[in-house]
Amino acid sequence: MAKAKETPEGTFDIKKSDVLQGTLDLMILKTLHALGPMHGFGIARRIEQVSRDILQLNEGTVYTSLLRLQQQAWITAEWGTSENNRKAKFYSITKRGEKQLELETENWQRISGVIGRVLRLEGER
Amino acid sequence: MMMSSRRESRLRAFAAKLRGFLRGQQHDDEFDDEVQAHLQLLADKFAQQGLSQKDAAAAARRQFGNTTLLQEDRREMQTLASVKALGHDLRYAVRTLWRNRGFAMVSIATLGLGIGAATAIFSVIDNVLLEPFPYKGADRIVFPRIHGAQQTQDEGVHRGGGPAVRRKQSRF
Numbered sequence: 001m002a003k004a005k006e007t008p009e010g011t012f013d014i015k016k017s018d019v020l021q022g023t024l025d026l027m028i029l030k031t032l033h034a035l036g037p038m039h040g041f042g043i044a045r046r047i048e049q050v051s052r053d054i055l056q057l058n059e060g061t062v063y064t065s066l067l068r069l070q071q072q073a074w075i076t077a078e079w080g081t082s083e084n085n086r087k088a089k090f091y092s093i094t095k096r097g098e099k100q101l102e103l104e105t106e107n108w109q110r111i112s113g114v115i116g117r118v119l120r121l122e123g124e125r
Numbered sequence: 126m127m128m129s130s131r132r133e134s135r136l137r138a139f140a141a142k143l144r145g146f147l148r149g150q151q152h153d154d155e156f157d158d159e160v161q162a163h164l165q166l167l168a169d170k171f172a173q174q175g176l177s178q179k180d181a182a183a184a185a186r187r188q189f190g191n192t193t194l195l196q197e198d199r200r201e202m203q204t205l206a207s208v209k210a211l212g213h214d215l216r217y218a219v220r221t222l223w224r225n226r227g228f229a230m231v232s233i234a235t236l237g238l239g240i241g242a243a244t245a246i247f248s249v250i251d252n253v254l255l256e257p258f259p260y261k262g263a264d265r266i267v268f269p270r271i272h273g274a275q276q277t278q279d280e281g282v283h284r285g286g287g288p289a290v291r292r293k294q295s296r297f
Binding site for chain 1: 134137138141142155156158159160162163165166167188189190191192194195198199202203
């Protein structure tokens with residue numbers, strides 16, 4: 001498991017970490033599920049907003065993630081026009097993607113629950 | 126940890142790579158457009174926050190990260206990089222040989238003669254010394270003989286011994 005590199009300001013650098021990269025996929029799936037079709041820029045803004053600047057997102061990595069999700073047929077992409085009349089690629093979640101999202105959400109909660117319990121053990125010595 | 130829970134299918138990834146490989150260049154341009162549009166939007170956002178055009182563009186590039194690296198990652202994910210590399214190597218080999226035609230001919234002749242001679246010699250040695258009889262399990266071939274109590278051992282074969290057995294014997 002790669003270490004999450006902690007940057008000086010106490011933020012996490014998402015591109016260096018396998019774990020966080022996996023969570024980026026999950027975050028993008030969830031964003032598309034919750035907000036419907038979006039372009040890459042919109043997804044990046046949304047994640048920035050939600051993470052309240054704790055995650056330092058190299059926005060290029062969003063596209064790597066989008067590509068990976070596309071290859072697994074969890075999302076699809078098509079060209080459309082954005083709010084300000086620019087050509088943009090819009091991504092939307094597929095049926096398979098929704099199933100995957102459900103599975104990964106469950107998994108994430110289970111794992112974070114386990115880790116939470118393990119970390120709490122410390123006080124009971 | 127997360128990775129172990131993912132149900133990524135390698136087959137799907139491979140299929141995507143194959144598609145990308147067959148589509149070729151077109152993909153690159155599309156992706157470039159997308160990245161440029163993103164950078165532009167980011168720069169607009171920074172400009173609205175009061176940065177000058179130039180600073181905004183620089184800040185956008187900083188926040189986006191290395192685009193060349195991204196393109197490289199993408200190409201690796203989307204096309205069969207190894208097949209492309211093999212194609213390049215083969216073309217390079219043919220070009221180089223074509224430029225030194227004399228050398229190429231000599232090399233090919235040497236290799237051809239060498240391999241041919243080695244094969245011929247081995248065939249002979251194999252047939253004569255190693256596996257002289259062209260039957261399966263030649264080392265297990267036996268000489269069957271039939272004889273009764275009053276006959277000497279060699280007689281039986283000639284009397285009713287069966288032509289099949291005799292034919293086989295005559296080969297030796």
